[in-house]
Amino acid sequence: MLSIPQRADAVLEVNLAAVQANFQTVSAMVGPHVKVAAVVKNDAYGLGIIEVTRTLAAAGCDLFFVGDLHEAMAIRSSKIGATVAVLCDQFTTLRKYYRSSRITPVVNNSGELDAISAAGEAQTYFLNVETGFSRFGLTFDDVRRNYLSGTFKRHPPSVVLSHLACSDRVADAMNVLQSNRFRAISNLLKPARCSLAASAGVWLGKNFHFDIVRVGSALFGLNNAGIQPNPLLPVVKLQADILDVRNVPKGEAVGYGATFRTVRDSRIAILGIGYKHGLPWACGNKISVRFAGYSAPLVGRTSMDSTAIDITDVPEAVCLPTVSVELLGESFTVNDLAAAADAYAPEVLMRVAAGCARRYLNVPSALRSSRVRTD
Structure with missing residues (x-):
């Protein structure tokens, strides 16, 4: 086999x-x-x-x-x-x-x-x-x-x-x-x-x-009381790979329900993340991702195992398959994603954590000798 x-x-x-x-x-x-x-x-x-x-x-x-x-x-x-x-x-x-x-x-x-x-x-x-x-x-x-x-x-x-x-x-x-x-x-x-x-x-x-x-x-890192300035550090960073890049003509629809149509000839990247990974279905057309110093909006509805971003304004050289983009991190937190999706932050965190592989950073020395889950 x-x-x-x-x-x-x-x-x-x-x-x-x-x-x-x-x-x-x-x-x-x-x-x-x-x-x-x-x-x-x-x-x-x-x-x-x-x-x-x-x-x-x-x-x-x-x-x-x-x-x-x-x-x-x-x-x-x-x-x-x-x-x-x-x-x-x-x-x-x-x-x-x-x-x-x-x-x-x-x-x-x-x-x-x-x-x-x-x-x-x-x-x-x-x-x-x-x-x-x-x-x-x-x-x-x-x-x-x-x-x-x-x-x-x-x-x-x-x-x-x-x-x-x-x-x-x-x-x-x-x-x-x-x-x-x-x-x-x-x-x-x-x-x-x-x-x-x-x-x-x-x-x-x-x-x-x-x-x-x-x-x-x-x-x-969840600031459910909305305290400002926020004294808590973000704990998680969510990344997804670009699977494909497509050229989409002006006026064409992207995703289920045709909730987004291109207003110009566009380049659309398909990410390997969807609602099976915990990304809220309701965040379509509402958030942006970040990579290589650029930002790109999520366009169309989130699918089960993929979602689309508009990379028309991002240089082609940094928008290649296998490149990772950041959906959650210091500049866009779990609380921000929950607000965009009209959801509860702990629920969003638990769904994403359950649906994605985990990788641990800054592991204390007492933990390094144990088996750390990265799958």
């Missing part, structure tokens, strides 16, 4: 030094008395949970939140010495795995708390409380009932947490409402440490920081 060489037309570069720098930026902002925990759920937003977790551990992070028990076990297997907490999984049916692997569950409902109480054994756990998000967490009445019954005296949580619904809108009254509710509930759970703010909540100020902030998207 013939062995076909592997190659990737679309590659997402992940700058691990920028991940560390963003962790340090948030740490400096909240101060030495507030712990910065890293939220690395869903494979670290698609960027590689082991690579990212090791990078952050090397920068001093010692508390990680993951999406499920499988991710927690992956971190444990990689010998990273840190506290690992699972945000949402079937704790009541998987309890023995939490205990044997020293993984901390986040208790999200009364049934899970009852399971800890009924077991009669010491169990380190974090308690999620409902303050206005209406998704997970014990209500004030749940907490009060268990407080009065002595549950928390027998089985105290080590951390109490909640989640802000509108932290990306600094002036939204929901932020203050949830903070007040959180303080009322957490007063019943002392001396548990408190955590309310996630990435966008960090920018709300010290009254929202409490003991721990849980930072996910900000680590990966």
Whole structure:
């Protein structure tokens, strides 16, 4: 059988030094008395949970939140010495795995708390409380009932947490409402440490920081609160190869739906990236790519595995097949692409990360000896 060489037309570069720098930026902002925990759920937003977790551990992070028990076990297997907490999984049916692997569950409902109480054994756990998000967490009445019954005296949580619904809108009254509710509930759970703010909540100020902030998207350069000037470094660079260059006469259509027609005799380059790689379908005719000091607009609709750019104004010598163009980077970020496509930046990042090969830059020395995914 013939062995076909592997190659990737679309590659997402992940700058691990920028991940560390963003962790340090948030740490400096909240101060030495507030712990910065890293939220690395869903494979670290698609960027590689082991690579990212090791990078952050090397920068001093010692508390990680993951999406499920499988991710927690992956971190444990990689010998990273840190506290690992699972945000949402079937704790009541998987309890023995939490205990044997020293993984901390986040208790999200009364049934899970009852399971800890009924077991009669010491169990380190974090308690999620409902303050206005209406998704997970014990209500004030749940907490009060268990407080009065002595549950928390027998089985105290080590951390109490909640989640802000509108932290990306600094002036939204929901932020203050949830903070007040959180303080009322957490007063019943002392001396548990408190955590309310996630990435966008960090920018709300010290009254929202409490003991721990849980930072996910900000680590990966996403500025979901729209803070200016942006203190975060972009972490990813998305590149795609030119597959073909075509001469298209004036007045001809490019792509599905004929949403773009040439207004002059044009040169159109076809890129090896499409919506199967996570490039939003809605970004057609809205963004530009960059290469060799030039910019070229994306024209027509994005197809499944290709898209087109107008290179009429770019010298022919730099527009050859196999030349790479940049779709994401310092000058055009994930937030910019999300805005152009009317999408949510973390969703865009995760889709692109899932659809493209990954290449890691500035790998910490502690990680170089491990297997780094570049496929």
